[in-house]
Amino acid sequence: MVFSGKNVLVTGSSRGIGAEIAKVLAGYGLKVWVNYRSGKEQADAVCSEIKKSGGNAEVIGFDVGDESAFVDAVKKIVESDGELSYLVNNAGITNDKLALRMSIEDFMSVIEANLKSAFIGCRESLKTMSKKRFGAVVNIASIVGESGNAGQTNYAASKGGMIAMNKSFALEGASRNIRFNAITPGFIATEMTEVLKQEVKDAFTSKIPLARFGEPTEVAQAVAFLLSDYASYITGETLKVNGGMYI
Numbered sequence: 001m002v003f004s005g006k007n008v009l010v011t012g013s014s015r016g017i018g019a020e021i022a023k024v025l026a027g028y029g030l031k032v033w034v035n036y037r038s039g040k041e042q043a044d045a046v047c048s049e050i051k052k053s054g055g056n057a058e059v060i061g062f063d064v065g066d067e068s069a070f071v072d073a074v075k076k077i078v079e080s081d082g083e084l085s086y087l088v089n090n091a092g093i094t095n096d097k098l099a100l101r102m103s104i105e106d107f108m109s110v111i112e113a114n115l116k117s118a119f120i121g122c123r124e125s126l127k128t129m130s131k132k133r134f135g136a137v138v139n140i141a142s143i144v145g146e147s148g149n150a151g152q153t154n155y156a157a158s159k160g161g162m163i164a165m166n167k168s169f170a171l172e173g174a175s176r177n178i179r180f181n182a183i184t185p186g187f188i189a190t191e192m193t194e195v196l197k198q199e200v201k202d203a204f205t206s207k208i209p210l211a212r213f214g215e216p217t218e219v220a221q222a223v224a225f226l227l228s229d230y231a232s233y234i235t236g237e238t239l240k241v242n243g244g245m246y247i
Helices: 016-027 040-052 067-081 104-130 153-176 198-205 216-227
Strands: 007-010 031-036 056-061 086-089 135-140 178-185 238-241
Touching (some): 016 031, 016 040, 016 056, 016 086, 016 216, 031 040, 040 056, 056 067, 067 104, 086 104, 104 135, 104 153, 104 178, 153 178
Parallel strands (some): 007 086, 031 056, 086 135, 178 238
């Protein structure tokens, strides 16, 4: 991959898919800002692994749902590096319940953590990237935001909203040479899926044309492509990384 920018902020990158995204982007020569909200030790471990592999990384802790904290974090990065070239909005939560049992608090907690935080990140990136008229953002949405899922009305709304919001930011950023794209992962092998019973895994796998769960690195490499110069004419798009599950 070829990158004209020099650094990237990956939210929620202390573990799982976010950690893999951080490692892959560092491997391509970008300075990675590893974000965490509560898992400092895990974030430090990701940062240490990157540095041991010859990469450049720093840890930055803040709650992506806290507007002032997110704004301050972007300022800190720009003060340190002179710019913020790329952003990956990866942080997110679930709070699954059937809609009949879902309170407004259950619904809004996920909207706040997933959609509101991505909006803040996109907005602040657009502001700072406009100064150099260059940048790219990748929003990590979900297959659930495209297909819906029983028990995940709140999560589906947050990720579906992210997909739509991504298109609007792409339209606003285009004249400034700032690209916004989204990725919708399907079932990815992470710590969350490892604890599933085998029969549950088999049931999910039977619905996937490629007949397996995806690997975090397959999402990370898709992120790298969309941020890179190889995708310089791609904006406002949603890239499905789901093994053909939602065609």
